[in-house]
Amino acid sequence: MEFLSYFGNVFEPISFMLLLGGTIGGLILGATPGLSPTMAVALLIPFTFHLAPHQGLILLGAAYTSTIAGGAVSAILLNIPGAPANIATALDGHVMAKKGEGAKALHLAFMSSAVGGVIGVLLLIFLTPVLAKWALAFGPSHLFWIAILGVTVIGTLDSKSFVKGLLSGCIGLWLSMIGYDDIQGVQRFIFADALTGGINIIAALIGLFAIPQVMEMLSRGRTITDIDVITVRHQSLLASFREMISNMKALSIGTITGSIIGIIPGVGGQIAGLVAYDQTKKISRDRRKFGTGHPEGVIAAESANNAMVGPSLIPLLTLSIPGSPTAAVLLGGLLIHGIFPGPDLFKNHAAVAWTFIDSMLIGQFLMVIFGIYIANLAAKIAQVPRSILAAGVFILAVFGAYSVQQSMGDVHVMIALGVGMFFLEKYGFSAAPLVLGLILGPIAESNFLQGNLIAGAQDGPAIYFLTGYLNLFLISLVILSICFAFWTTLKVNRLIALSKEAE
Amino acid sequence: MANVDYKKVQQTLAAAIVLIVAGIVAWLSYTREPAEAFLFPRYISIAFLVLSIWNFVRAATGMALVGRGMDLGSAIWLAPGLAIMTIYIFWMAKYLGFYVASTLTFIILFSIYDPSSHTSPRTWLARAAITIGFMAIMYGLFALVLKVQLPRGLFI
């Protein structure tokens, strides 16, 4: 209960101002397409030079949590996930916004973010020593199977067509192979100069989601139809809160999945939201409502991506291993003050460490308050006329893609992928599985190759990849996931056949 | 019924293009060296090829008509917008600088697709005001807050 005694530090005037500023700034930066949490935190590092260690960390921690939550705003209102963490939020959230339930979707997003976030931080507080061992248990073979588990999600993520979902995933996997391969340094599939660096995931995300959206708006021409005007119906906070509580299952699955995935170094928060979304969908009674603006989808995705934040810091704080790029930037924030994370951190720098963790707890509440306030303002975006919205989203997408690496090549890739995706979507392919393939490809490949090298020095790949409890457990999950996908497809097909007969 | 056939032709065409891409990927993966670096792409290209054949068969037999397809009306409306977007990204942004090019693109796209009158000076004034307002926000966010150096052209 040591952490309780440091809450006072969070409420020191400067610390609290920083927490407030970091939270509000993070929400706004998170809502800007092209600004991933990693970039936002990296941008703030120079400010922390001039602050006391715990103050600097409060600022960085606040920015980390709130950029992830802020990404929900653009995902819901504009269908542009600001970072991979928010892809799953867009799937149902944007459909909800189109139905006039934008305010509700935003409320649910922020509230479930806060619930997930608080539980994630509590795990960090109470279970750090246990979980730290767990984080180390994942070697290349396990990470490979986790990536494969993610691949199996691809087929079921898209409810329209199983084959086309898988095919979209394959396209994504292939796109992820473009550029230099990271292990061997060989150039692959480079057709244009802009591709030498590979496809940047953030630029791809903007292109795949925003550009088809813009083109869809343009293709409707100058007419005014009812479907264009997105109204935002007023929604009371209490009603949103009740809605969230009544979806306890989605909330808990999201939180648990997010926390577990968060701990594993190297996989990180990129897939937490998508995996949680898929799990919730598989277990939910209203399975077929997913993708049609179902609140459970938003709740699962957002609780997962914020639940991941706390546990993702466990390997960093106890073992000095940053498990994600954002954690690596946070490590920098600790190092410039001469604080070395490790088992002694809580002994030698107790005040700094606990104040930081406490501030993340309080930050969750500030995030929900300001998030909802900003969301109410932002919801007005949805009422902007279509012609302005199309032009604005397009310009924003270009600026966002450019600023990721300050590269015009990324903008070209962004627009090419976007135009391609527009036409693919017209024929039943979807962006979410494609992006998942793009994320998982490198994880699967590098761990497969590393595993193979290690296995070569040991007892061979078969033993390395196929034995051991954790491997077997993950493999059985993969098999289960595949069986489930086939089972649901068959069931859906039968239902469609039945309904056709009824006609 | 003619409408359904039209959709089926489109679906088949799309599936065929995906199949061709899958074929090229597979061919590239199996002909390029060193083999170790193309090991993983080879696995993926097989899955890609098998799935796209499956998809092509389904499309050609009319089993899966997922997605609405394109119609002539929306293609005609899309064309000018797409042209402006392309000119902006590949030419204007480089020679005019990001801010000038973006301002022009915004107002052109906005005006083409704006349903209100194109003759009344008042709507044009409103359009100019909205454009300037939007670009001011973009400038504030990217240049002042995020300090991103955007490509400079003739003006800024």
Added chain:
Amino acid sequence: MKKILAILTMSVALMATTTAYAGDYPERPIGVAVSYGAGGATDFQARIVTMVAGNKDILGQPIYIINKPGAGGRVGWNWFATEAEKDGYTMSAYNVPHFIAQSIKGGVKYSADSFEPIANWGADPAVVVVGKDSKFKTMSDLVAFAKANPGKLTLSGAGLFVGHHIAALQIEKAAGVKMVYIPTKGGGAAAMKAVIAGDVLAGVNNLSDAFRAQKAGSVKILGVADLERDKKFLPDVPTLKEAGLDVDNASVNFRGLMVPKGTPQAVIDKLSAQVPVMFGHKRVAKRMKAGGSPMKIMTRKEVQAMWAKRKSTLAELLKGL
């Protein structure tokens, strides 16, 4: 139309005048492209050593960091060699031996001749690390195992043809053994994780990161791949030479700033005069020390000599690979 034309000509004239006065350089912020991800050692140090650039007596303009990670740095340096503007407003952080080794190995669009060094800020030697419970207590234990079990000793490092890989190659050559070098994706941190978790038997890593991990009690450091011991951080760890392996300092990771070839000489002169001063600033030194990052400030002349020397050593080492 007339107005637009007038503005056009005016701005062209304005541009002409601004380029004429190179003496005013820099008149806007300068970017530094880092070929590794945000949070990596190079990125972290680059952010610290450039933090006082905006001071009036240094450059008078702030320096901002652009991350262009991928393929062990190849992506960023390729971009820098081919696309970066040669006006002094884009610099890049170099890592030697990484980019020189990669250019010798081929498949990239740069070599040591594509760039002009400005100054060096740091030198981070490679060290050999093992897990805290490892049966290897000294370098000779490790070499003995590798000799007895050819192709069984797994060794993690941050990628192919980076300092870690060079050190591993040198150890193999010096001891006459065959080891399995495992390049990780995700830089030194991922390579360190593999050692701590026991995925691999040993690893090569940066001195600064290994020092931290040893302090955290998760690894043991067996040897330093440098000419002499590191007196500040690891006075008790022998060099590989002391351990009986003929390994020099070719793998030491030198970090510094450079500009593309073709940048105006006046700009290069100004930068190479001011940047070492910036690196030597006491606030920079304080932060670098706190972070456990060893500094080594070298002027443009010294770096040019160092690059030339590395080029010949590496060409020799990588021959026949």
